Amino acid sequence: WPGTLHSQVAERAAERPDTIAVVCGEDALTYGELDRSANQLAHHLISLGAGPGHLVGLSVERSTDMAVGLLGIMKAGAAYLPLDPAYPADRLTYMLEDSGARLLITHH
Numbered sequence: 001w002p003g004t005l006h007s008q009v010a011e012r013a014a015e016r017p018d019t020i021a022v023v024c025g026e027d028a029l030t031y032g033e034l035d036r037s038a039n040q041l042a043h044h045l046i047s048l049g050a051g052p053g054h055l056v057g058l059s060v061e062r063s064t065d066m067a068v069g070l071l072g073i074m075k076a077g078a079a080y081l082p083l084d085p086a087y088p089a090d091r092l093t094y095m096l097e098d099s100g101a102r103l104l105i106t107h108h
Helices: 005-015 031-047 064-075 089-099
Strands: 020-024 027-030 055-059 079-082 103-106
Touching (some): 027 064, 055 089, 064 103, 079 089
16 A cells, blocks of 8 residues: 555545544544544644654553544654553653653543
8 A cells, every 4th residue: 555554544534534444442433533633633743843753652541542643643744652551650751751752642
């Protein structure tokens, strides 16, 4: 498949916005919802300085929010640092400091 993951999602959203794209437990997002939410997050991240060469931490439980977070970070042009929220706080703090990530996405 040519193109990036986020460009493929945008293409599917344009073609079939009401088709289910992500399911996690009882929650589901259509391609349209996923693309809109990821675009909103990407614009917010860019307004905070995210972009190429930047690392954004993502610490969320497995959920549709995780898909939105990953896609939003990609759309902003940044790279993501996966941070398992089950890790001890001191481990997460170390990972953030050591990586140089300046932004963090969480559920809280």
